[in-house]
Amino acid sequence: MTGPTTPGDGEDNPPVPEGGQTLQGLLSILDLEPIEVNIFRGRSPDGGPQRVFGGQVAGQALVAAGRTVPADRHVHSLHAYFIRPGDPAVPIVYTVDRVRDGRSFTTRRVTAVQHGKAIFALSASFHHVEPGLEHQVPMPDVPPPEELPTMHDRLFEVFGRVPRFATWHPIELRPAGPLSFEVEHDPQLRTTRNLVWLKADGRLPDDPLLHVCLMTYASDMTLLDTVLLAHGRSFSGISMASLDHAMWFHRPFRADDWLLYAQETPVAGGARGLARGLVYTRAGDLVCSVVQEGLIRVVEDAPRG
Structure with missing residues (x-):
């Protein structure tokens, strides 16, 4: 995997704190190091949050699975469990179990390990392209x-500054509804709905x-x-963590073009709370479905409006 060819300009954003992860940095983190057959090593960004971001370990695990699958078979589903918090200070080792290589489908199971213990488990299924029935909501x-303010603008309006947590992800977000704050x-x-446009903040290679x-x-x-x-509620007084995560990929798409995440x-x-999302291209094609359950524990009374 190579880096972006054109960085996002972000010219309409207010100043943001230094130390956030760039898209080039994220692509570097997703470019796992092969250390043995079916074994890969990943790392976390320097100076990031105190525990590994769940999307990072899920993305890295999918990279590990995909690198053991023929290029003409594309992932169509994944199911994952977050078992333990990840430690960003040490590498993550991903072991791939080649469960099945069938005529139409390929199945892989990936375990992420730190300090000798599993922190994450993923099963993914890959399928070669076939014609069939089609419909969508x-x-x-x-x-x-283009008609919506950026997430940075929205947070700047709420807080008078851009909080550091908003700089860790090189994904541009433009919410179409209210923020939790x-x-x-x-x-x-x-x-109960959350509509967000998102895309990678820069151009990406063509690797599906x-x-x-x-x-x-x-x-x-x-x-x-x-x-x-x-x-x-907002994050104040709330302890949150992803518990499990499932995704289905229906059609090809580009993550560097605007996608609507309808949640x-x-x-x-x-x-615990359950949330689900449908991901659409600007043309209205449904390309991905997502379901997640998460821990949402009230640990103290938070200010109420």
């Missing part, structure tokens, strides 16, 4: 990304595996926020 009606102070904004791995990374960024939107939450309870 239509894309929601939403303003185009806004809903916390205005209960009338509560919603790279684009699905970038989407896997980005899919973990805003999904559980949808549960907070339904309850008028909703059908239920929360028992300190």
Whole structure:
């Protein structure tokens, strides 16, 4: 995997703190080091959060699986469990189990290990392209990304600055609805839907595996926020962690073109919340489906609007 050819300009963003990860840096992190047959080593960005971002380990695991599969077979589904928090200070070792190589489908199982223990497990299925029946639900009606402020602009309006957590991901986000920080102070904004345009902040090579791995990374960024939107909470006083994650890839797409991530939450309870999302191209093609359950534990009373 190589780096982007054209960096995002971000010219309409307010100043952001230094130390965030660039797209070039993310692509470097996804470019795993092969250390033995079916064994790869990954790393985390320097100066990042105190635990490994879930989208990172999921994206790296999918890279490991994909590198053991013929190029003419493309991932169509993945199912993953987050077992333990990842330590960003040490490498992550990914071991690939070649479960099956059939005439139409290839199955891989990947385990991510740190400190001698499994922190993440992924199963992925790959399929060669075949014709068949086609249908999809239509894309929601939403303003185009050019008519929406950037996430940095929105956060700057709320906080008077751009918090450092908003700089770690080289994915440009343009929410079409309220942010959890806004809903916390205005209960009338509560919603069970979360519509966000997203894309990689720069141009990418044409490698199809790279684009699905970038989407896997980005899919973990805003999904559980949808549960907070339904309850008028932000991250204050909340402990959150991804528990499991599933994705289905329906059609080819580019992660460096605008994609609409239409998310909703059908239920929360028992300190867990469920969220699901559909990913559309600008042309309205449904290219990916996502479901995630996460830990959402109230650890202290947070300010209410």
